Amino acid sequence: MIDEEAAFAGRDKCAVVGIGSTAFSRDSGRSVLSLATEASLAALADAGLSPSDVDGVVRCEQDTVTPYSLAAALGVTDLSFWADTGPGGVAPCMMMGLAMGAILSGQAKTVLAFRSLNGRSEARLGAGVPGMGGERVGGFGRYDEYYLPYGLITAGQTFALMAQRHMIEYGTTQEQLGAVALACRDAANATPHAQMHDKPLSMEQYLGSRMISSPLRLFDFCLESDGACAVVITSAERARDLPKHPVLIRAVAGGAPPDRRVGMMFPVVTRQDMTDLGGRRAGQTLWKRAGVGPADMDCAQIYDCFTISVILQLEAYGFCAKGEGGPFAASGAIRYGGRLPINTAGGHLSEGYVHGMNHIVEAVRQLRGEGVRQVPDAELALCTGGPLPIGSSVVFRRA
Template identity: 75%
Template sequence: MIDDELAFAGRDKCAVAGIGQTEFSRDSGRSVLSLATEASLKAIADAGLTPADIDGVVRCDHDTVTPYTLAASLGAVNMRYWADTGPGGVAPCMMMGLAIGALMSGQAKAVLAFRSLNGRSEMRLGGRGRKVEPEAVGGFGTYDEFYVPYGLQTAGQTFAMVARRHMMQFGTTSEQLAEVALACREHANQTPHAIMADRRLTLDDYLASPMISSPLRLFDFCLESDGACAVVITLAERARDLPRPPVLIRAVAGGVPQDHRPGMMFPVVTRQDPTELGGRQAGAELWRRAGVGPAEVDIAQLYDCFTISVILQLEAYGFCEKGEGGPFAASGALKKGGRLPINTGGGHMSEGYVHGMNHIVQAVRQLRGEADMQIDGAELCLCTGGPLPVGSSVLFRKAA
């Protein structure tokens, strides 16, 4: 157990001072370094800083752009801290934790966190492939040889098995899964930069879409896209003197289930309860560190690689009881005006897939009051990462 004094030491002491992103597209025609540089320069400028002010860089360990390569591209000549974390979509939330550690220990004064990928045009599953990056080949677990020969080859197949288990155990329906996709698309339709901004989606469209891996249909899957996002984190005291309204980092936490299996993705199906992911441990620790609970959260940017992943996280983070994620979604709670509007820029399903970093940017926009689809009066926004067997989370607070 982490000591309470240590656990609460970072509460509201650091803040996001600047945000930046590129266009989200299906074919950027650019290198990931170019995308990372653009998003980072925008974040630095948004914070009212210069590249020379950046002395720390943190990244996802799947990113092919290294911190020092990006620093050279930016002209950040005063680098003295860098680190990476992962895996994959778990990283953005945990990057906030790395930044807090560096700032509060005096190792850095302004930390840049970024994620950049050509996820549609180059490197991910189904990519058209100017080149194939290492993460596109295998990479789902230490023991892939026990799964791949039997046809378990993709994340979609893994989550399809989890969704089927949830349906059988709790009565979850396709129509309830659809509510996640419909909420994300409705929010993207109000977000001009979202890839699906101009494409409406109805329940009939969802139900008529191709079955990809039963019971998951086409619109149960997230997008694969090209793009980059970046944020600048500094001490809250300093952030208050910068041009943009600071967004405080209330708490950061990760978690791993007690019966976690070796490997990243496929072993989840061999766990005693594959519908129980690391978000429950991450959430319990997050609420303890933050000093608040799920009832006080106004908005959530939930990692939406698949519709079922959102259902699982609603349960894991305590917004509803286990098994009740489907009815919670079907109640209208996830849309604007509902109890917990999610993925207010469209999320990975309809805005773009930048491994959770676009969720961080969207959270900051909401709490600044600058979002295209603004949730008025919001003060607390949850972001989650994963959701793999391991989970990650960060809670942001609007500054007074």
Template identity: 60%
Template sequence: MRCSHDTVYAHDLAHAIGVPQLTFWSDVGPGGVAPAAMVGQAVAAILSGQAETVVVFRELNGRSGRRYGLADAAGDRVGGAGTYDEFFLPYGLLTPGQVFAMLARRHMAEFGTEPEHLGHIALTCRERANANPAAQMHERTMTMDDYLGSRPIAEPLRLFDFCLETDGACAVVVTSTERARDLRRPPALIRAVAQASIPDPQPGMMYPILMRDSLTELPAAAVARTLWSRAGLGPGDVDVAQLYDCFTITVLLQLEDWGFCAKGEGGPFAASGNLGPGGSLPINTAGGHLSEGYVHGMNHVLEGVRQIRGTSTSQVPGAETCLVATTPLPPGSGLLLRSDG
């Protein structure tokens, strides 16, 4: 099970790990919205009898190869692609950072959100990375002054509001509960998975979100409604969360859209100590995309498993339920992991 954006195919991985014959494979896309959905489709394959065990993986050369934060090479072209992107790209709206900067600016104008609110999210992720030897920013501490003093990239977003660009790969193994209980390590049980979206007014992946009635709501709200209903749980049942953090503003919006605080209160919620160890909702405990590495949400799935197993470098004591939210853009997906206790 792979993402359609990746360059390693299922048969390539099967050969590398010694699988003589695949009985199931699938591609899911696009990019950062895929990981929880990939796990969900692995579950569906197992429940339908198409597979017994599925490897769900992501791999990308986000630093040495294609950088997802770069401008579109076809930005000087008008027409031909069949999407509404063509009415943005030729006029200078070229990068994801510019799009999410507009969402941040709107949130600031509508709710009074301050740069320091976003700074608390960046600092939370950096502190967790400092405890994680595998994180890119493991040895690089950061203060609020460092954050506020970092150069603007797409105002109001600064350098440390942006995720890293990473060469990396991650994988999880999905199998039946009965099989997992016989294995050497304790399983992280999949309580529920959901996929959803908000219909866009025009075709395209990213730029049409700027044409919605609200610029302060992500597809997370639609995914959340489905996931909570399927799981029979709610925001108050979550012990720890891994929230997609390509930018700090996506974390703030997801805090609101997943129901951890009211719309417009994400900034004060983040600034009140809720996101760190001992807070009401510890997030991104390996450092997240902002400070661990950017593997398009798949490293969030891995960290969710670690939290349930009790092996995280920033372990939340007694964590029994972990939310993994890969909901930065339409469509989106989410995953609830539970302990076997």
């Protein structure tokens, strides 16, 4: 039973009041600053606000658009708070925490959170980690010198090692990974703006797709997308005066795995339990802070850089026991109409890859009742980030 006494001081005190996205594509033909500007203007219009209302901007540390540049491009006149968080896909959920912290401590009233990338046409995320262009790789705290010289150079290869370990320990199957890909594709096929809209995927097609890094196949990998998403956060009190039904930030929590391993993504292979995630600790804290548990979630937007990422997080956040993520996914529970519909717009696997930010946007749509594939009467949604090397999570609640 969840400990109601451990109420989180910030519970339901802030709200997402505006959401905005650009189109998701393989080649935007535009700068990331233009994309960020368009998404931010859309989010502000959705909130019934203008750039002059913004006084805080938070971003992912991998974004090449700085808070200052975005504020300048938008015409924000009174920027007084900004912050970076990360790493990478961990950022969006932590941005909700940064915004909350700024608002509740009086450092900002209206915070814009954004992620903008040309992840396909300019800086392909599947091309390997940064720093491979020089004469030498690694060093200076990256610890990549233990990995890159061997040819371990992408996130996909790292997650492939985790997936294979999960298969060794728990008997997870290729079809169970495929069930995640199919659930996300099914959602995308109902979602006109999804990059994989109108592209049905069968298990036969999934199993017939080419191997990228065993056991992960083409359709186990997320998309690489050009696009941007932005959301506007303010106090729950101010949110009541704004046009859209507020979606409250019920609780935010990050978490790190118990192993003390320095470095970024690759050292996960040295963890005592390679398939454990920081999300497990994040989840334990999150559910206490939120005063609700996994069974209370009406839907979940689960960070899906790869299919295995979803299976590991279903376990980490307590939707099923350790090792049971595969059977849980294959049971139909994660599909629309199931016990826990996930990635209801298609997720990173089939909607678009905006590095976690499109998951925040879709969670808000669901709780407003604006989802294309709407979960009936959705009141509570989980959104996760990460999942390497650490995890982040938010519970949103319909006000």
